[in-house]
Amino acid sequence: EAGVTQSPTHLIKTRGQQATLRCSPISGHTSVYWYQQALGLGLQFLLWYDEGEERNRGNFPPRFSGRQFPNYSSELNVNALELEDSALYLCASSRTGTSRNTGELFFGEGSRLTVL
Amino acid sequence: RKEVEQDPGPFNVPEGATVAFNCTYSNSASQSFFWYRQDCRKEPKLLMSVYSSGNEDGRFTAQLNRASQYISLLIRDSKLSDSATYLCVAGRQTGANNLFFGTGTRLTVIP
Numbered sequence: 010e011a012g013v014t015q016s017p018t019h020l021i022k023t024r025g026q027q028a029t030l031r032c033s034p035i036s037g038h039t040s041v042y043w044y045q046q047a048l049g050l051g052l053q054f055l056l057w058y059d060e061g062e063e064r065n066r067g068n069f070p071p072r073f074s075g076r077q078f079p080n081y082s083s084e085l086n087v088n089a090l091e092l093e094d095s096a097l098y099l100c101a102s103s104r105t106g107t108s109r110n111t112g113e114l115f116f117g118e119g120s121r122l123t124v125l
Numbered sequence: 126r127k128e129v130e131q132d133p134g135p136f137n138v139p140e141g142a143t144v145a146f147n148c149t150y151s152n153s154a155s156q157s158f159f160w161y162r163q164d165c166r167k168e169p170k171l172l173m174s175v176y177s178s179g180n181e182d183g184r185f186t187a188q189l190n191r192a193s194q195y196i197s198l199l200i201r202d203s204k205l206s207d208s209a210t211y212l213c214v215a216g217r218q219t220g221a222n223n224l225f226f227g228t229g230t231r232l233t234v235i236p
Contacts, residue, residue, distance in 0.1 A: 051228030116168035
């Protein structure tokens, strides 16, 4: 069974540009989560999508946005890039519904964004 | 104040040693707790869930102290392959929603 896949693996942008990152969850998982992992800061929660809807977002500015498609894949968009947006962006998926949700997140290998 | 705080380490221990990590969480309403493991340049993976009664998985033992709001992980008989960063996680709801990750504790097991 394929795990969570993310693309691109690496992305280099300049300040002010826009970045789009993509994620495909494990088959059968309908929840997708986005996290930012910056050096020394740990994983910071960005967004949670479930069944095509944004369910929760972390403490990030509106220039971080995303969506979930009918096939449950997701994309994260970061507009007006700033130098401090340089980080590893991790996507994770889980089964939806508390009763079926053990709390385990399955992470992709991440997309490393560098802003110059 | 961070939702979850951990000692970043690094912890450098010889093979066969026992090592313990603690972490604290600030939200008393947290309901779910986990330890994740992240190898260098890899994605985090669930190591074990943490239950109120404590739980053990082979050489790994996790404990939860709700009164003091801390979570611990004990690794016995350390192996070289245990070298990794261990992430403490607390959730405000049961399940995978609203999980807060600590910055991780780095462990290096030395031959």
